[in-house]
Amino acid sequence: MFERLDLVAERYAQLQTEGCALIEQCDGKEFFTKDRWNKKIGSGITRVLSDGEKIAKGALNFSRVTGDLNEGMSEALGVKAGKYAATGISTIFHGRNPFVPTIHMNVRYFAFDNGVEWFGGGIDLTPVYIDTSQAAAFHLQLKQVCDKYHPDFYPEFKSWADDYFFLKHRHETRGVGGIFFDRQQPGTDLDFDRWMEFTTELARLYPLIYSELVNSNADKPYSERESEWQKIRWGRYAEFNLVYDRGTKFGLESGGNAESILISLPPDVKWHYKFQVENGSREAQTQKLLKKGIDWIGMG
Amino acid sequence: MFERLDLVAERYAQLQTEGCALIEQCDGKEFFTKDRWNKKIGSGITRVLSDGEKIAKGALNFSRVTGDLNEGMSEALGVKAGKYAATGISTIFHGRNPFVPTIHMNVRYFAFDNGVEWFGGGIDLTPVYIDTSQAAAFHLQLKQVCDKYHPDFYPEFKSWADDYFFLKHRHETRGVGGIFFDRQQPGTDLDFDRWMEFTTELARLYPLIYSELVNSNADKPYSERESEWQKIRWGRYAEFNLVYDRGTKFGLESGGNAESILISLPPDVKWHYKFQVENGSREAQTQKLLKKGIDWIGMG
Numbered sequence: 001m002f003e004r005l006d007l008v009a010e011r012y013a014q015l016q017t018e019g020c021a022l023i024e025q026c027d028g029k030e031f032f033t034k035d036r037w038n039k040k041i042g043s044g045i046t047r048v049l050s051d052g053e054k055i056a057k058g059a060l061n062f063s064r065v066t067g068d069l070n071e072g073m074s075e076a077l078g079v080k081a082g083k084y085a086a087t088g089i090s091t092i093f094h095g096r097n098p099f100v101p102t103i104h105m106n107v108r109y110f111a112f113d114n115g116v117e118w119f120g121g122g123i124d125l126t127p128v129y130i131d132t133s134q135a136a137a138f139h140l141q142l143k144q145v146c147d148k149y150h151p152d153f154y155p156e157f158k159s160w161a162d163d164y165f166f167l168k169h170r171h172e173t174r175g176v177g178g179i180f181f182d183r184q185q186p187g188t189d190l191d192f193d194r195w196m197e198f199t200t201e202l203a204r205l206y207p208l209i210y211s212e213l214v215n216s217n218a219d220k221p222y223s224e225r226e227s228e229w230q231k232i233r234w235g236r237y238a239e240f241n242l243v244y245d246r247g248t249k250f251g252l253e254s255g256g257n258a259e260s261i262l263i264s265l266p267p268d269v270k271w272h273y274k275f276q277v278e279n280g281s282r283e284a285q286t287q288k289l290l291k292k293g294i295d296w297i298g299m300g
Numbered sequence: 301m302f303e304r305l306d307l308v309a310e311r312y313a314q315l316q317t318e319g320c321a322l323i324e325q326c327d328g329k330e331f332f333t334k335d336r337w338n339k340k341i342g343s344g345i346t347r348v349l350s351d352g353e354k355i356a357k358g359a360l361n362f363s364r365v366t367g368d369l370n371e372g373m374s375e376a377l378g379v380k381a382g383k384y385a386a387t388g389i390s391t392i393f394h395g396r397n398p399f400v401p402t403i404h405m406n407v408r409y410f411a412f413d414n415g416v417e418w419f420g421g422g423i424d425l426t427p428v429y430i431d432t433s434q435a436a437a438f439h440l441q442l443k444q445v446c447d448k449y450h451p452d453f454y455p456e457f458k459s460w461a462d463d464y465f466f467l468k469h470r471h472e473t474r475g476v477g478g479i480f481f482d483r484q485q486p487g488t489d490l491d492f493d494r495w496m497e498f499t500t501e502l503a504r505l506y507p508l509i510y511s512e513l514v515n516s517n518a519d520k521p522y523s524e525r526e527s528e529w530q531k532i533r534w535g536r537y538a539e540f541n542l543v544y545d546r547g548t549k550f551g552l553e554s555g556g557n558a559e560s561i562l563i564s565l566p567p568d569v570k571w572h573y574k575f576q577v578e579n580g581s582r583e584a585q586t587q588k589l590l591k592k593g594i595d596w597i598g599m600g
Contacts, residue, residue: 169561271569
């Protein structure tokens with residue numbers, strides 16, 4: 001059972017090492033911690049970077065778990081099976097400067113005792129202030145990778161991200177989206193090796209995209225106003241992760257390492273009652289763009 | 301259908317007015333806003349007090365809703381029925397001084413089209429720093445009200461609160477607990493009038509308890525260290541409300557007013573990776589007491 005788990009886990013662990021090295025270079029000051037954890041359900045390596053020069057808080061985590069599916073997990077996954085195995089890397093970085101967007105990436109592999117295997121993943125970008133040309137460049141980079149594997153991937157996975165990274169109760173998207181895909185069974189669009197290649201390429205693209213965004217934005221001047229807006233937007237990020245994010249739910253339900261799972265939460269958050277953006281302000285411009293279905297590439 | 305909804309809603313609306321007046325007196329500076337909302341599902345009055353002298357942020361909300369039970373709501377309520385009606389008041393206050401505990405109270409009435417009616421409610425206290433004699437006094441006040449209605453209420457509802465206000469993923473309680481009860485059908489322990497009286501008495505007790513706690517603690521000196529711990533504990537509060545709280549889930553699922561529902565979130569939150577309390581510190585003493593099954597009254 002779970003014959004190919006080792007293969008994927010080994011690859012993802014290596015991508016964690018590579019990614020951390022690149023992100024450390026990008027920050028230029030702080031280094032990642034390296035906490036190995038072992039629990040009944042499996043093991044993982046949590047790598048956290050806090051209080052960096054450019055990065056306020058973030059992590060690039062690897063885990064590999066197996067176990068029985070309980071009811072909450074079945075529901076979070078939308079599958080009925082007895083035992084499961086999963087491995088993945090999952091990462092989020094929150095910048096110090098409010099003009100550095102928050103970025104998230106996850107690639108994952110699931111296998112179930114009924115023989116079903118899945119790949120899933122996604123990358124999405126959550127700017128505190130949306131810069132449409134940066135959003136366009138981001139989407140174009142994702143499209144270029146997607147197009148190498150399947151012509152339908154970018155449009156399909158872009159629209160999936162719009163639906164997934166959405167705060168229903170706020171009627172707003174988390175940010176400018178990106179791509180999201182789940183439950184992709186090897187043998188349908190791609191075979192196992194190509195799915196692994198696709199997720200590998202996404203995991204390798206991620207630190208490059210992020211370094212570019214940090215380089216372009218981390219030295220922009222800002223004041224208390226932008227910091228305040230950052231904390232408000234980070235509040236929405238926390239709402240999304242705690243209310244909707246399936247990875248977070250699955251992790252907490254499966255008895256995963258709470259500190260590793262919740263490392264995705266922003267460092268500093270404010271919740272005001274009925275915060276109102278000023279008409280015509282940069283904050284209002286960002287607010288207006290938190291919508292599904294925007295053709296970001298066309299806006300670039 | 302829903303013959304007694306008006307009666308309960310009228311009472312609860314009146315309790316909102318009374319409670320706000322007392323809490324304003326307690327703060328001594330700020331007043332509550334009064335936002336009436338009307339949506340397809342019903343209406344409510346959101347009353348928020350922000351940036352007070354003693355109170356950092358809080359609200360005392362009234363709502364009255366009806367609608368069809370969708371799947372998420374059925375699950376949040378644990379009931380299968382077609383239409384429902386509900387009314388309740390719900391309130392949380394976060395103090396400015398870290399020695400003022402966060403307090404929460406909710407009383408609610410549900411009616412379903414299958415003829416079932418429920419009362420539910422609860423009061424719980426979440427100190428940033430636990431003061432055992434204040435926790436004992438708090439529990440004693442709750443016990444005294446409970447005992448007037450049924451000898452089993454306090455022990456049963458106290459233990460229910462321990463289970464309900466619990467962060468499973470942190471293996472810790474939200475605070476020192478209190479009482480919690482749900483799905484209490486008129487006719488079993490008490491008749492309809494007595495249930496309404498019981499919830500009324502709890503709603504009237506709440507501002508008195510809170511004013512006492514504010515008076516005793518709001519002038520205690522504190523430094524950056526206590527403020528930092530306050531933000532960390534408020535982070536746990538946000539985790540509880542967004543991940544576990546059934547009222548929040550039900551509200552968001554039923555398409556309620558997001559700003560009114562999420563007013564429960566603390567004003568200012570920090571999430572550090574693996575925050576460690578110092579051995580023997582006041583923070584460590586509080587951490588140790590975040591457990592189920594403590595006989596608070598016996599500790600007073």
